[in-house]
Amino acid sequence: MAVCVAVIAKENYPLYIRSVPTENELKFHYMVHTSLDVVDEKISAMGKALVDQRELYLGLLYPTEDYKVYGYVTNSKVKFVMVVDASNTALRDNEIRSMFRKLHNSYTDVMCNPFYDPGDRIQSSRAFDGMVTSMMIQVC
Amino acid sequence: MEGLTLSDAEQKYYSDLFSYCDSESTKKVAAHGRVLELFRAAQLPSDVVHQIMELCGATRLGYFGRSQFYIALKLVAVAQSGFPLRVESINTVKDLPLPRFVASKNEQESRHAASYSSDSENQGSYSGVIPPPPGRGQVKKGSTSHDTVQPRTSADQQEPVSPVVSPQQSPPTSPHTWRKHSRHPSGGNSERPLAGPGPFWSPFGEAQSGSSAGDAVWSGHSPPPPQENWVSFADTPPTSTLLTMHPASVQDQTTVRTVASATTANEIRRQSSSYDDPWKITDEQRQYYVNQFKTIQPDLNGFIPGSAAKEFFTKSKLPILELSHIWELSDFDKDGALTLDEFCAAFHLVVARKNGYDLPEKLPESLMPKLIDLEDSADVGDQPGEVGYSGSPAEAPPSKSPSMPSLNQTWPELNQSSEQWETFSERSSSSQTLTQFDSNIAPADPDTAIVHPVPIRMTPSKIHMQEMELKRTGSDHTNPTSPLLVKTSDLSEENKINSSVKFASGNTVADGYSSSDSFTSDPEQIGNNVTRQRSHSGMSPDNTAPPPPPPRPQPSHSRSSSLDMNRTFSVTTGQQQAGVVAQPPAVPPRPQPSQAAGPVVHRPVDADGLITHTSTSPQQIPEQPNFADFSQFEVFAASNVNEEQDDEAEKHPEVLPVEKASDPASSLRVAKTDSKIEEKTAASAPANVSKGTTPLAPPPKPVRRRLKSEDELRPEVDEHTQKTGVLAAVLASQPSIPRSVGKDKKAIQASIRRNKETNTVLARLNSELQQQLKDVLEERISLEVQLEQLRPFSHL
Numbered sequence: 001m002a003v004c005v006a007v008i009a010k011e012n013y014p015l016y017i018r019s020v021p022t023e024n025e026l027k028f029h030y031m032v033h034t035s036l037d038v039v040d041e042k043i044s045a046m047g048k049a050l051v052d053q054r055e056l057y058l059g060l061l062y063p064t065e066d067y068k069v070y071g072y073v074t075n076s077k078v079k080f081v082m083v084v085d086a087s088n089t090a091l092r093d094n095e096i097r098s099m100f101r102k103l104h105n106s107y108t109d110v111m112c113n114p115f116y117d118p119g120d121r122i123q124s125s126r127a128f129d130g131m132v133t134s135m136m137i138q139v140c
Numbered sequence: 141m142e143g144l145t146l147s148d149a150e151q152k153y154y155s156d157l158f159s160y161c162d163s164e165s166t167k168k169v170a171a172h173g174r175v176l177e178l179f180r181a182a183q184l185p186s187d188v189v190h191q192i193m194e195l196c197g198a199t200r201l202g203y204f205g206r207s208q209f210y211i212a213l214k215l216v217a218v219a220q221s222g223f224p225l226r227v228e229s230i231n232t233v234k235d236l237p238l239p240r241f242v243a244s245k246n247e248q249e250s251r252h253a254a255s256y257s258s259d260s261e262n263q264g265s266y267s268g269v270i271p272p273p274p275g276r277g278q279v280k281k282g283s284t285s286h287d288t289v290q291p292r293t294s295a296d297q298q299e300p301v302s303p304v305v306s307p308q309q310s311p312p313t314s315p316h317t318w319r320k321h322s323r324h325p326s327g328g329n330s331e332r333p334l335a336g337p338g339p340f341w342s343p344f345g346e347a348q349s350g351s352s353a354g355d356a357v358w359s360g361h362s363p364p365p366p367q368e369n370w371v372s373f374a375d376t377p378p379t380s381t382l383l384t385m386h387p388a389s390v391q392d393q394t395t396v397r398t399v400a401s402a403t404t405a406n407e408i409r410r411q412s413s414s415y416d417d418p419w420k421i422t423d424e425q426r427q428y429y430v431n432q433f434k435t436i437q438p439d440l441n442g443f444i445p446g447s448a449a450k451e452f453f454t455k456s457k458l459p460i461l462e463l464s465h466i467w468e469l470s471d472f473d474k475d476g477a478l479t480l481d482e483f484c485a486a487f488h489l490v491v492a493r494k495n496g497y498d499l500p501e502k503l504p505e506s507l508m509p510k511l512i513d514l515e516d517s518a519d520v521g522d523q524p525g526e527v528g529y530s531g532s533p534a535e536a537p538p539s540k541s542p543s544m545p546s547l548n549q550t551w552p553e554l555n556q557s558s559e560q561w562e563t564f565s566e567r568s569s570s571s572q573t574l575t576q577f578d579s580n581i582a583p584a585d586p587d588t589a590i591v592h593p594v595p596i597r598m599t600p601s602k603i604h605m606q607e608m609e610l611k612r613t614g615s616d617h618t619n620p621t622s623p624l625l626v627k628t629s630d631l632s633e634e635n636k637i638n639s640s641v642k643f644a645s646g647n648t649v650a651d652g653y654s655s656s657d658s659f660t661s662d663p664e665q666i667g668n669n670v671t672r673q674r675s676h677s678g679m680s681p682d683n684t685a686p687p688p689p690p691p692r693p694q695p696s697h698s699r700s701s702s703l704d705m706n707r708t709f710s711v712t713t714g715q716q717q718a719g720v721v722a723q724p725p726a727v728p729p730r731p732q733p734s735q736a737a738g739p740v741v742h743r744p745v746d747a748d749g750l751i752t753h754t755s756t757s758p759q760q761i762p763e764q765p766n767f768a769d770f771s772q773f774e775v776f777a778a779s780n781v782n783e784e785q786d787d788e789a790e791k792h793p794e795v796l797p798v799e800k801a802s803d804p805a806s807s808l809r810v811a812k813t814d815s816k817i818e819e820k821t822a823a824s825a826p827a828n829v830s831k832g833t834t835p836l837a838p839p840p841k842p843v844r845r846r847l848k849s850e851d852e853l854r855p856e857v858d859e860h861t862q863k864t865g866v867l868a869a870v871l872a873s874q875p876s877i878p879r880s881v882g883k884d885k886k887a888i889q890a891s892i893r894r895n896k897e898t899n900t901v902l903a904r905l906n907s908e909l910q911q912q913l914k915d916v917l918e919e920r921i922s923l924e925v926q927l928e929q930l931r932p933f934s935h936l
Contacts, residue, residue: 108474109468109474112446112471112474112475112476113446113464113467113468113471113476114445114446114447114449114450114467114476115450115453115460115463115464115467116464123461124460124461124464124465124468125464125468126465126468126501127468
């Protein structure tokens, strides 16, 4: 159950970012922003030659006191960042992976929509929203 | 009646309503049916409705007389105006607007209401009516332009009662949601409700131009609209028609529809749609869509790429956001391209949207792309209430499922698929039923035909066995022999219990299996064990007595089978000594016994020797085409049968693939018998004629024993004969090798393979059986000791 889910474009601007509304969303935005550096670091560490072999799931990017941030990058350098509650110890790596997989699939569906301009914010897809909602912590 | 005073408009209105409700013209209206629906359409809470009914006396009378009805209507108006319901209020409340009945007929109702009231009131009421978003009518007001239905509305005056609830429609909810966008300028907001009411009004004799279908439309409910304007893609949609007052709009029906469909066509469409859920695509619509599809993609089975679709739908002037939603809904397989079905669904949604209907959350069932192109006409009503949203139970996702009743064509698909599935499952199940036994054999055995029948065949028929024999003979004999050889050597090593060995050899088939059944249930053998079990079972019953301890050298086993074994062994040995004859039997028995053992082993329940025997026999027979010399076996079998009663033979028999060399069962048997047979085989070795070679002797013994036991178990001579035949075949396989040599090498090799497999299986089985045998023997010994201890006491 994520606390915040973000989709970052190749140029490192957010295509979609959504947080659990209870908290100060700015904080999450900031965390996602800072995590981009870590993502870049991980990507570059692989080297050019390994681009194809690079695994999409980046794993834990960095932990903070309250949260843990996970990253996932696609082959087109679109990044998914997910912030989860650190106290949620039951959340296993596999589950995070599956959540990213779902994200990726939904993102692909959005891309397939001819009415969606790549580079636009993802605001039109109900399916995508629904999927993200299902992944977010049910706070209310 | 309590002095109800009605204004003229009210009077007229009420009388029309009453006429409407009073379908039977009996001057009284039943409480149910239309009246109820009418009241429901009034959008009052049910308790209020009940209260009204009570107040007007209908409950007392049980029906609505005219006066009651009028009172009720007045009360409805009172309630709708927010006044408390009181009997006196009917008269006290002045200037009560006409009761409004919302339902698909909303607009018309409102219009009617408006019409009844003064013009100003009319406007007022309209406005009053408009506000309630759910009210369809409101939406219509705005765009009425195209509604052909509108023509009806033009008839506002004509429709005195139109607002009466359309009985069928309860969909109201969905249309309401659609309504939200109705105001949208996107034009085409034809008034759906108009369509609805139209038909409704027809009963009132309104000459609505298009509303002939009225009734139909009504029932259909709501979204008839799509039909109306739908076409105007290329041109600016109905935007032109905006907000003309109803009457005007009614006239306006012009419907920008550029589409070929004439108003009549629209009406017809509307009508047809009325029966169905709002999202149903009528034939005309579909035809139109298909034509449009062709303009983009001539191949009806092809796809429209996303970009082309984007251009096309952009022409509809819907906002991109909405188009994106529509695409999301209609691109069923999420491939970025539209098939014909998807395209029609998308088009339909666009039309609906343009007409003011809200987009559903999920793709309605009727719009789901079908696997086969269908004509949607069919089934209507599958979602009477679903209009729009509900998203049809069928969820967008996957449903090409049978859940779409309306899709006639899907049914055949589904049926086909289900048939395919069924067949598949049948096949798979049948293959499963083959049980490892067969499966082992099958690959190797070119005569795969046997595989199937083998496991299934519970009682081998002589004929079959003979066939098997023939087949066996054709195959390679060497295989069976070799494993047997190996096994026998192993067996001979242990030599724990001669009798047991003999037992095994003789009875292993039966005993081993039977005991194995009881002790071990090798799952692998279950399937194939049919035959085996038969053989085993035959033996097992006889082997009730604990197998004579190996030390007890009874050449005659305690069990009859053992006795047989001895005899058999001796016979077999004699036969073996005979040479050729003996050898072949040795080898084949292994696979067979193993095979037989397998099934027996795995079938703990199978006490029926007959079954096992039969099962094994047939199995054995088919599997060992190599063993041609069943006749020889018969001889052995006869001798073996006697011995086969031993329990211990259970395992041995398995090991002794007498019947089938190639069967995996035989290998199992061999395996099983290994342990047990070791002892037994040693003893049986000599007696084991089946094995041509000495090492083979033991194995053959169990095999033979099994066979014998099987035979014994099988009272029927046939089986015995078969088994013996099989055994003979097995046994003879070796000696008969030279015979078989003449056969196809391929067959031989195949049989070799089979035999090997069988051998391995049997070997496994054998080892297990041996274990069991040992245990049993130990128990027996202990029991005997106890018995002896007790005996002296008994004398006391």
